[in-house]
Amino acid sequence: MISNISTSDQRFPLAEGEGIDAIHQNPVYSYSVTQLEDDSGITGTGLAFTLGGGNDLVCQVAQRFAERFKGCEIEEIMSDFGTHFHALAEDPQMRWLGPHKGVVHLALASVTNACFDLWAKKRGLPLWKLLLELTPEQFVATLDLTYLEDVLTRDEAIALLQDQHSTRSQREAVIKDGYPGYDTSVGWFNYSDELVRENCKKAIAEGFSAMKLKVGSADPDRDIRRANIVREVAGPDAKVMVDANQQWNLPDAIKICNRLRDMNPFWIEEPTHPDDILGHRTLADEIKPLKLAAGEHMPNRIIFKNYLQSGSLGFVQVDAVRVGGVSEFLAISLMAKKYGLPVVPHVGDMGQIHQHLVIANHIAMGHEALFLEHIPHLRQHFTQPAVVEQGVYRTPMEPGSSSDLIGLA
């Protein structure tokens, strides 16, 4: 039984230059942490990610939301988690502050993730294994699929999981081999050209064959020059992504993306405002066959539904510490599977939770095991930091979702 609830505002200043992009010039990677203490002595830990400012506000709402679960058994909660999620997301007063976005939805992510973590720890299973052990019906019972009825009904979701069941064994090698990673940290926005070049070499030496550069400079020539440096060092076969973090308006995005064609980016990420669904559609048409990736600032399944329907994205970057936690991440992954698009999460959690989720996506849903973003900057703060060796995430075997922070475990 959940006997105690607490939240905690955890902020981790970064080293100089780390985490900086065209839009976010002073990030302090931070977690709004929810902890659900079970009277068996086990504590579930849930994270939502922010850049520092307002992290306390998310904690305040998470505390209010988590009260719902005091005195409850985690197995009972999770047997029908979709209903609980729905009740919190639709709180008739707090809903006005969203709906399903902003502080209230980040708080819901934190609480949701604490529930999934506690559930897996109580069963003594890593989260990925727990998700694979659920029947399709049990799996879908953890989801809130309201407002998706036009594209994914409950029955369709169950059928999708059932269809993939017979071919699971073909995809289970990922557990032993590990899930490929890509290096996001070669080219933060303020890094010098020389440092970018050096970091690319290091990434290749460490076994990565995919890496990402921050673009969105006031001077587009700088973007082009740096993108060419990465391509030159990484070689023609490496996957090189560029990320503008919403810096461009639509006319500028069209111009600059077209100038980036020559260096053959694997994707162009967050070219413009995340609410601009039709803008992404126009841009995708203008820069064919280049592909767009986005998702880190898309708050909920309804927005993702629109992006999937519009056909503008090549890659879905949903983040379980931005949308309503593991539950909504899985709902969006199911939709993406239906639309035939790969899920390549943004990792506000530094990959800790997502290393579990991409395995579940791959084995249970049949998603391609493309690669998972790797950001090493908070390694020292997790009790069980993700292990990436030779460019590959080693499959986590500890019970839970690998979300525990040192000093809070």
Added chain:
Amino acid sequence: MISNISTSDQRFPLAEGEGIDAIHQNPVYSYSVTQLEDDSGITGTGLAFTLGGGNDLVCQVAQRFAERFKGCEIEEIMSDFGTHFHALAEDPQMRWLGPHKGVVHLALASVTNACFDLWAKKRGLPLWKLLLELTPEQFVATLDLTYLEDVLTRDEAIALLQDQHSTRSQREAVIKDGYPGYDTSVGWFNYSDELVRENCKKAIAEGFSAMKLKVGSADPDRDIRRANIVREVAGPDAKVMVDANQQWNLPDAIKICNRLRDMNPFWIEEPTHPDDILGHRTLADEIKPLKLAAGEHMPNRIIFKNYLQSGSLGFVQVDAVRVGGVSEFLAISLMAKKYGLPVVPHVGDMGQIHQHLVIANHIAMGHEALFLEHIPHLRQHFTQPAVVEQGVYRTPMEPGSSSDLIGLA
């Protein structure tokens, strides 16, 4: 000079049944109030609207944002308000909590509205008159048009205002005649059929020829029956609107809207989730020639841009206490004018600020003076409550934006 800043969490419980709709079952109409005290002794008051829960969070952020203006002259701020708005909206840490939505954006609304209120009070003018006295360049300098470059550049916005200037006198009669209102309070969700019937009769006796009913019942037959009651009492020439407050999923919305055809609704409001841009497009196609209205839960100009581009709405219900205040309201109104759509605000402010804004929209931008929502439930809390006589808003003549609350003036 702005010498003191304060915020205040003001909540006003309603009488039984008031304000209740299909989704919001326990509203406490509330304002996150920002006050900017000028050393001349004048105080600017700004409102953001919530339903109670989390109103304190909006105040916390508004307090942080408003600090920017301490020690500044209001005339100087407003000569370039678009830049200040942009700086707050793009705060590189707080932006993560949006961007441009949720608690942080409501806080921006509150602070923005306090700036406009102080500005008008210092000039001794009602807000509508101040807005009409600005040159097109001064008007547009109060706006942040970033991410709209594909549909409305700064030059286009100025040109739009210039184009309307020569015909202003044809539209100035509204100042003397007043702006028509419509009655939103005839049919709150839980009101009995008898009370709805009685309220409709009262509304007509009071001079209204337009009124709105809450729908979205679990039993669609109830919606149809009640809509027919309103139509029957109001007569065939009255404008009768129905409002589902996002209660329907898309398949249900299509079914029920089609059943509502016979009572000839003037619009169907918030049929489904406000983030479902493509869903609204599909619905609009399915129910032609019925028209959709939405906006009260659309947080920013980028979302409105998408709705305008998609052509799914017949009426734009932007609300200056939901989007980033008066500034973003005006930016969205300019876009709506370009797309030829009427702006019929949702009035989280109970019409206090919007009675100014619709006059400016009509005279300065050439928007049709259709009608403005009227909700009387908070009259007793404003120092200068909007006066609606014979179904018409009397033009406010007091300096400012009519936002002062008793006990806070």
